[in-house]
Amino acid sequence: MNKSEFLAELATKLNALPQSEMNKSLAYYSEIIDDRMEDGMSEVDAVCGLGNVEEIAQEEMIEATPLPKLIIPSRPLSKLEIVLLFICSPLIITLLALILAFYATVWLVIISLFLLDFSFALAGVAGIIASIVDFRSNIPISLLMFICSLISIGIGIVAFKPIKIVSNKILGLTTWVVKNIKLKLIRKRL
């Protein structure tokens, strides 16, 4: 396969993308092929080394196409499909609500953890200020308050990173799930 054949096939596979996105992609691969040839490769080797056109197109479609666009067909629905959709709508709505509720719960837990962490740090700072301001009225209690406030700030600082890592993991997991759903839907289309 030569350069023009490769680019023509890639353009065909990416025709569902907006024209500007497709042009950017074609320009990128055209530049890469030219650079490879400048580096001493033959045109055929430069193209072959890029890999399978279908896989390249698949990867790009996954990145560029939003999930709803893959689920909702671009053609008009037939009468039978509309009737089936109407009959199944209670089940679909319940399922979507369940997924949304679960997802919202997970994020609310994460947000609560961040807020809890923040309140530990804030309580610590407030405690230190209060213990210094009121130090002379009751020295033992003020000392105890000072130490507890330091511990509170410590908990706030130490707990921040694990909470951040967990939230990043959940975000990563969500992206992974969406990507896999997209992959399955795109494989059906290509």
Place this chain on the structure above:
Amino acid sequence: MYQQVLLLELLAKGDDMDIQLKRGLLEVCVLTVLAKEDSYGYKIVKDLSEHIEIAESTLYPILKRLEAQDCVSVYMVEHNSRLRKYYKIKQQGKEKIHDFLNDWESVLALHKFVKEGAEYE
């Protein structure tokens, strides 16, 4: 040194490795290449291939994401009667490298802890 070895071990694990983790690592690797000098697609792949096997088709979505995240900017340079797209790291990209290094410290500490635990058994 230990940090570099662990990073390369993780990247070399390919498909078995957590896709998100690998994706994040590759993004930082690309930014690191760009932190040294502005570069273009083919050269980025060549520079990275000294450390990790990466295909041009893998690099393209990474560059697109980095551009969308405002981590890199692009400009065109004429080369041999054609245009070549250069990528330049932005402040956001530099911060991303720093964030990665900070996060990595805690991951390394955990890795060391788990490794010592496993060796103890």
